[in-house]
Amino acid sequence: MLFLMLWGQLAVVSVLLYLLTLRRTRQLLMYLIPRQPSYPAGSNQAMSYAQRIRKLAWIASRHLPLDASCLRQSLLIWWLLLLRGLAAELRIGAGNREEFLAHAWVELEGRLVNERTDVTERYRPFDRVP
Numbered sequence: 001m002l003f004l005m006l007w008g009q010l011a012v013v014s015v016l017l018y019l020l021t022l023r024r025t026r027q028l029l030m031y032l033i034p035r036q037p038s039y040p041a042g043s044n045q046a047m048s049y050a051q052r053i054r055k056l057a058w059i060a061s062r063h064l065p066l067d068a069s070c071l072r073q074s075l076l077i078w079w080l081l082l083l084r085g086l087a088a089e090l091r092i093g094a095g096n097r098e099e100f101l102a103h104a105w106v107e108l109e110g111r112l113v114n115e116r117t118d119v120t121e122r123y124r125p126f127d128r129v130p
Helices: 002-019 020-029 043-061 068-084
Strands: 089-094 102-108 123-125
Touching: 002 020, 002 043, 002 068, 002 089, 020 068, 043 068, 043 102, 068 102
Parallel strands: none
Antiparallel strands: 089 102, 089 123
């Protein structure tokens, strides 16, 4: 059941990104978060829940007829963690090579949710660019 929900929400996030800018999409998703999270998770359960969402979002992305890029998946994971009352951060960075590459990922309590640990060596987060 959770997989089907994620699959549908990933499609919605993809359409929103197609129709709106990233900024507007984030604002809309933030607006949809209730003031009091429905299911606040304890800190010991947070990363376990985040990893479960990450895995299901990845599987759902493989079953969409449209491109479910790292940005779309990360936006969905970020939003679902915020819905749960978790302080997730959506990170976007540029590659450290000569050609321009961009990548998006999610951090929870400073730990990476949907990326390998060397992501900050390969991509410099925009908010940390001098």
